[in-house]
Amino acid sequence: MTEPAENVDDLDFLSFVDFAVRKTTRVMPEVDPQAMRLVLELTRVASALVYDLESSVHRPQGWSWPGFRVLFMLWLSGPSDAKRVAKLSGMSRAAVSALVNTLERDGLVTRRRAEHDRRAVELALTEAGVDAITSTYAAHNRREQTWTGVLSKPEQTILIGLLEKLATAADELEIHTRD
């Protein structure tokens, strides 16, 4: 356990959560400290994780995190309409369109008018794209293992279960979804 730093100067990215919860509940009694803490921890861990994966695995290869996600998705699903890529990768269609400009310029993805619907654009990996994603995903997963390795297997299973529960509920309850 970390010390409950009362002094703002002793805080860091992590102990800030404790400080924030204590101070906020003191001033605003209607705040649910558990909800606050959960959201703070979740977003902070996720952003540290993404930052680490991006900077240790993807940027050295000249890729961004969103670029990796789109390449990975296309590798898994095969050639796909831009619309499906947006849905499965959780991006807006405009974001996919802009991102594919870069990926196409770098020779990793091709853009093609779809046959079944002349409005739609079909995206596919180039050979260079396939080579790139397969060689990089191994490194990506090794880094994932470094992170998850601090939890026991049963703990990992529990964590996955709780996150799935949040994800499923969000899907049902959520008003604000993309598009």
Add this chain to the structure above:
Amino acid sequence: MTEPAENVDDLDFLSFVDFAVRKTTRVMPEVDPQAMRLVLELTRVASALVYDLESSVHRPQGWSWPGFRVLFMLWLSGPSDAKRVAKLSGMSRAAVSALVNTLERDGLVTRRRAEHDRRAVELALTEAGVDAITSTYAAHNRREQTWTGVLSKPEQTILIGLLEKLATAADELEIHTRD
């Protein structure tokens, strides 16, 4: 439990995780499916959560998620050097500098040369900034409660504990940190 959709066309943002894990482990046996699943779930839940909070609470007020984070931090800690704001909010100093341009223009934050060190910049909330953050944080936390409410209190406690464990370990093991 969701159906194991084998057909790519039936997938959505959520069931994509199952599909991705099955397909990847089939092709790359060295991949740890548990690590893969955990990271996918964590990043997907976090990004859905942030997207929802931003679009339902903050954008309607004319704020961005990073802008909210900085304002909230300054509200909690009082006037602070830009450096500390960067450290506690998990942003780079350049990002803070750029973001404060907007917040200052909108009259929410003031910038001042620090007395103790004439290189440093001290940031503080304006009165409008204080009003804004206090009225908005209540709505923010209500939305947090909607999300976390799908878990029981004991489940919330377990989830927080596991996330803290990840965060702490990350802090020790992590090579790639900001700055």
Add this chain to the structure above:
DNA sequence: CACCTTTGATCAAACGTTTGAATAAAACTG
């Protein structure tokens, strides 16, 4: 079949982030 609405994509403008370079003040070092 002409008309209207919906759908798929892109563009434009504003914003936030990143890395690396530049500027300036402070802290060391000999």
Add this chain to the structure above:
DNA sequence: CAGTTTTATTCAAACGTTTGATCAAAGGTG
């Protein structure tokens, strides 16, 4: 105390994202 190094910030360029507008193809209706 002059010279070097470190520290705090900002700037510049490239990238990714968002919302809202535009354009083109498809679908639906009378």
